Amino acid sequence: MTTHSARPPKGTAFDAWRNWRDHEGAEGIVAAGILAANARNVQPWRFAVDADDEGGARLRLYADLSRRQGALDPFDRELYVGLGCALENMVLAARARGFAPHVELLPDDGDPAHAATVRLERGEATASELYDAIPYRHTNRGPFRPQPMPEPLLQEIAGLGRADLPAPALLWFSEEKDRARVAEHLTAATEAIIADEDQSLAGHRWFRKSDRDIERSPDGMTVDTQGMPPLLSALGKRLPSPSRRTADRFWLRQTREVHLPTAAAFGMVTVPDATSLRDRIQGGRLLQRIHLFATARGLAVGHLNMMTVRADRERQTGQPPRFDSVLAELVGDPDRQTLVTFRIGHPAQPAAAAPRRSVAAVLR
Ligand SMILES: Cc1cc2nc3c(=O)[nH]c(=O)nc-3n(C[C@H](O)[C@H](O)[C@H](O)COP(=O)(O)O)c2cc1C
CATH class of the missing domain: 3.40.109.10 (NADH Oxidase)
Known part of the structure; x- marks a missing residue:
């Protein structure tokens, strides 16, 4: 492997x-x-x-x-x-x-x-x-190499759930013009998230900066998992904590300059009803399989859920459904809804492990 x-x-x-x-x-x-x-x-x-x-x-x-x-x-x-x-x-x-x-x-x-x-x-x-x-499976937030995903491989990945997970399906955006469309909407959704005070605050809450923070609370997002070269990560951990606004800007820049332009393809797991708990669980099972398969084949996956995050937030706050419309147009099938979105490609660098709470801590 x-x-x-x-x-x-x-x-x-x-x-x-x-x-x-x-x-x-x-x-x-x-x-x-x-x-x-x-x-x-x-x-x-x-x-x-x-x-x-x-x-x-x-x-x-x-x-x-x-x-x-x-x-x-x-x-x-x-x-x-x-x-x-x-x-x-x-x-x-x-x-x-x-x-x-x-x-x-x-x-x-x-x-x-x-x-x-x-x-x-x-x-x-x-x-x-x-x-x-x-x-070995880790979310990769680093750059991917400029190497396309062959069509038969995309088809093989799309078939990963078919036998015992019939409800979720996989939609690929691999052609350059389709990737550009998805990238444009993901950038707009990222901008909308960081402009939304409550969403920005909610993200910041899960940021763990120092090794001591991580040992105390082995969860959340860490400097090492941000996809920077190891030397920059090491430096990042020594510097004082970035302000929430600086961290938001860093995320937007990485999205725009690294995650989106280096993706070989974007994938969307779609389900009949994204509000159904059952469809969400089954869709999550397919997502995990995709990520594990990618790992086994030396590929990398990064998750990019800014559009669905915004669509749900718009519904919660009664705003016009901008991203619901975007997602409906991207999916192009009134009987399917986007559950999650990710990018896939050939990693330029390995991804770091994220912390975990122990088995003892999560057994009741
Ligand atoms: C439903 C779901 C949504 C996620 N959304 C994002 C996302 O929008 N951006 C991102 O960088 N990672 C996203 N992730 C990846 C998680 O942050 C990651 O799985 C977590 O930090 C644990 O790290 P690991 O996957 O390396 O074990 C998502 C994962 C899942 C399952």
Whole structure:
């Protein structure tokens, strides 16, 4: 496997990447779950494990609503997508470790925070390249090399969910003119987010600057994961914390000058109903598979959800639905809605690991 992934830094905030295979039984499945992609690294999950007498177990995955992103995710779209990402890692880990996982989504009508129950029965161990990619998958916010994505590869990625995730689908924007359209709207959405005081504040809340901050609170966004060359990252950590406005400007500049122009293609996961918790979880599962597949093949993924973030915010605040209209036009199918958007390509540099809370911290 070509991983293009740096080794996780020292420190307990990164132990989860190193010791995830050491956890046994159902806890080992949780250890895989917590390494999933999740918006702003808020890690919006809690888990419960009950062992049964036959060597199996019942695992419950819950939304942790105390870890909401506020104005950046006013209707919990991204929160449930992140739970779907975790669930996919858990299913892959269960199969690889000799369990047959039976997934029930949203099993409790009275409790939407109960996202899924996974019953684990003893079964055949099924290895997969996606499972093997779990500890190497990191969101890449650096530049990508100017190398196009071949059409057959895009088609292979689009087929990743088809067998057992029929609701979500993948839409590609790979031609230059289509990439330019998406890039223009993503820039406008980024500008709108940083011009919205509450959204800017909500993002800043999850910024962790020093190694001490990260050890104390192993979550959120760090300097090392911003995709800068290692020397600049090291310097960034020594300088005083940037003001919120400086950080916002940095993000806009990176978006405009690095993330958008170097993307080989943009992908959109679409679903029949982006407000449905079920569609969000299933879409998150597909997103995680895409990211793991990319990792296994030496490709990189960066998530760019500014358009949906703005569309949800406009709905929350009663503004005219500018980005809902943009998304509807990009999707071009009244029966499908954008769930999430990402860029893909060949990384120019490895991505750094983001911190994680431990299995013990998220088990209830
Ligand atoms: C639903 C969802 C939305 C995300 N949105 C963005 C985004 O707009 N910009 C970004 O840089 N990263 C985004 N991410 C990536 C997360 O920030 C990233 O997964 C998290 O920080 C953990 O890092 P890791 O993926 O390297 O483990 C998103 C991830 C998910 C699952």
